[in-house]
Amino acid sequence: MDAVLRIFRGDAQGGQFQDYTVPLHEGMVVLDAIHHVQAHAASDLACRWNCKAGRCGSCSAEVDGKPKLMCMTRMDEFQPSEPITVAPLKAFPVIKDLVCDVSWNYEVNKRIPPFHPKPPEPDGTWRMQQEDIDRVQEFRKCIECFLCQDVCHVLRDHEKKDSFAGPRFFVRVASLEMHPLDVASRTAYLEEQGGIGLCNITKCCTEVCPESIRITDNAIIPLKERVVDDFYDPVRLAWRWLTRRDRAP
Amino acid sequence: MDRFETYRYDVLVVGAGGAGLRAAIEAAAQGASVGLICKSLLGKAHTVMAEGGVAAALANTDGRDSWQVHFRDTMRGGKMLNDWRMAELLAREAPARVVELEGWGALFDRTPDGRILQRNFGGHQYPRLAHVGDRTGLEMIRTLQDKTVHSPGIDVYMECTVARLLKDDGRISGALAYRRETGRFVVFRTKAVVLATGGIGRAYKINSNSWEYTGDGHALAYDAGADLIGMEFVQFHPTGMVWPLSVRGILVTEGVRGEGGVLKNSQGERFMFRYIPEMFRADFADTEDEADRWVAEVIAGRTATVRRPPELLTRDVVARAIAQEVREGRGSPHGGAFLDIASRRKPEEIRKKLPSMYQQFYELADVDITRQPMEVGPTTHYMMGGVRVDAETQAATVPGLFAAGEVAGGLHGANRLGGNSLSDLLVFGRRAGLGAAAYAKAYAGDLQVDAREIEAIAAELLAPFDHVGGENPYAVHDGLQDMMGTYVGIARSESDLRTALSELERLRARAARVGVEGHRQYNPGWHVAVDLRHLLTVSEAVTRAALERRESRGAHMRVDYPDSEPAFATVNVVVRRRGDAMTVDQEPIPPLPDALRRIVEGKD
Amino acid sequence: MMVVSGELRRPRFGATERRDAWWVAPLLQGLVLASLIAYANWAAFQGTNYHVGGYLSPLYSPLITVDWLPVPPSFIILLPPVLFRATCYYYRKAYYRSYFLDPPACAVAEIRGTSYRGETAFPFVLQNLHRYLFFITFLYLPFLWSDVVHATNFGGSFGIGVGTLIILLNTSALTLYSFSCHSARHLIGGNLDCFSCSAFNRARHAAWSRASVLNERHMLFAWLSFFTVCGADLYVRLVASGAIVDPRLL
Structure with missing residues (x-):
């Protein structure tokens, strides 16, 4: 089964949300989906991450409008029929895509x-x-x-x-x-x-x-x-x- | 070269995990001007993932502990291949370094009389690990981070990656780096560089490391002409998560076993009793009854009167045992072993002592560890090998180059004990800071960086932008990880290692053709492409060193040489660069002085 | 592809990417709170039917029987508890969200601007005096417990009716609400840095630990006690007006 990620692509000058389709697997988290997009569709998609276990606090983003750690947000929390919106934190200036200036x-x-x-x-x-x-x-x-x-x-x-x-x-x-x-x-x-x-x-x-x-x-x-x-x-x-x-x- | 942003420091610290921060703090305290480079944001380095604790013979929880016992445990755990002077310094200085952290605001769990509480861990004879639940590394890095922030004389460069070290007449004179945010190059002119870049875990598919651990420091030192030792010793941590796929490799702290957790195979057998090596037979329980009594005594806060459970054997032994159980068909459904704490401790105790583990399994694997066993298996965790350094100053074999923490070699020998890496960071981070500051103060010459060399490196780093439609950097990285796991993994053989060398040639050719899209600003594809060079260097070093050590010892297992060979008991395998070729030599380890020998043999 | 450009940074009021019904909670909370306040005002203004047998409406306790006041005595009596609730750390959250829409919900854009002063300017700076309102309402608790005792007095003999239980429930809820107060928790022991440093501090730590357990449920007690106050008043009012008969249980 597939899911659609609607990811913010852009920088300080502005940008747009772009849709990417990713295959789902058991236990998958949003960060896995972002990595899939990087490896297969957009190698320059910027995002921060480190430990991928909820311990370092790097992969913060707004998933369907809610501030979350992407590595701790399971894909099965969402309706598969709807695109999942992934945007950078809004309280800080965007550098590029999901990375902002903290x-x-x-x-x-x-x-x-x-x-x-x-x-x-x-x-x-x-x-x-x-x-x-x-x-x-x-x-x-x-x-x-x-x-x-x-x-x-x-x-x-x-x-x-x-x-x-x-x-x-x-x-x-x-x-x-x-x-x-x-x-x-x-x-x-x-x-x-x-x-x-x-x-x-x-x-x-x-x-x-x-x-x-x-x-x-x-x-x-x-x-x-x-x-x-x-x-x-x-x-x-x-x-x-x-x-x-x-x-x- | 004027077109590059340029800074000057006495000491440039590359890496801002525990070792880098501690080195920067110490160098600044000595009056040096310090540049501190983090590959990620400050405070995100992999030290945050250290869970179990920091090993230091404070003797708070068990009064029988001493630096001598810690030294003995470290040497025996490292199969006597350790740099014995480093092991001695570690054991002697770790307690003072831990107490120093308290003076900087760290809050370790307490004993009833208000001292630092210590917990049991694999390979440590007495409860020795000062800890904070299962997030000791976070406590340490935050404490060091705040100390750094309030230490005058340290400039922090976040999200900055060093691509190459620069030399002037054989001495370190600077470094070329790029900022992730803009993709712009930065030139650092410096008298001394302290490498504190951590490990190489990203060379393997199943690993517990973050994207940063691409062997940068190992490769930078190698390129600069420094010696690497012990590169064949890659630690596979016995307990990584194995399911679901998305969390495969994420660490499950040894603290689970320290708190009484047991390993079982699919037949419900506590198999570790069958894997106790001869060397440790006297120290480990041979019946479940004795093992359970030990746990009961320790949990009750009493001094243990019986021998410890075999689950607390050193990591190399436990990792191999799990791999063997799986090979022989007694593995868990997803190819691991069962780690069970639910049947050993009360749910509220588990949540108090192992909160991160509870959360990690609950949220990522739908497993409630207070009620169900965990599925665990070996994961690439730590690099014992690294830059050959002088024990006192952490100076590498290139003047002006220093290394501390995981990137430095020697301390842990053939196998590292859990908890010793955190004390390593503190003890040798400080010593590297002292050593680098003293070197920088003593060197009065004027060091230059070569503008043409910098231009050439910059052009090379930017080449992937010109390879339109070239190889996908992620795919090459994936290929490398698969190859290393298959041919240079936990069990090795001559033919596999030879295959690995030829595969590395093919991967190197692919890496040369890597192309990236987009522009230089925060472009992860490009960053992966740049890191590939370092990963290929360290992968080759690991493979060549593994080929050279024709025996099995500690973390290095050769199926074609299953026993430890006396001929290899006293030699280091040294990897260094001669021209463009990687060479491998065996060099003898200086003999252990009598006083220390008596300690190791348990006579003192 | 949806083009958003500047909108990502400067959204209009109510803009969010949240997909859930984020507006339900603040709306519901606002309506219920408004209903309770409206009822309490109405009941306090009646000045009748608040006392029957041993039962006294909590809106009129402690009972003041002077007739020269221009307003019903309940207004004087209720002023401190009303201010206690108005400055309560929980209710502040509720009404800032539901009535001031500041913010309406998490990660939902509000009316932007840099004129925001939070609790640094009049009148909200007075929220800082919450602890004094705790002190004053704390003095009400003995009266409320004596109301419970009175509610067991059926013409000189001991008894228990449904009203007795309702008044007991209400007094319990108000007591829990008071002792779960954030200011109380601070004064009981939260202001100490070292709990183990003296016998007195250790005793305060024990009290603080209990206050902390209650404090985790402060929101629950805030709602529960508001419902029970209004409910107890309504019950007394219905019995006093003869609309219902109080079933005697014992």
């Missing part, structure tokens, strides 16, 4: 205040309990596929790239903020540069996360609450003013 994300990462550990024990190592790191290990599962960044309407529709870090980097900040060894504070970063207030917690990031990280509930909202602690809670603000204390270090 370099902005790497720039955002550079601006996040880095990990700053407390001094180690006398033997040069650190002690941490599993219960202290369980929460952070969820965030460390992130494979940087940037599907959450793609689907986030603040970046996708409102184009706030200059003032908003996006869900991926809130997850990263959460992994640092809640790290039991870290002594730095990133609430000022979140409030002033990260733009966490622009997030209106509509949860699309959580819906598309291939690692099932509960981005909104476990990372963004707890960070919003920490920002409230330091910037909005009137009682705390009054207390700090009375005691002439600055924000938590």
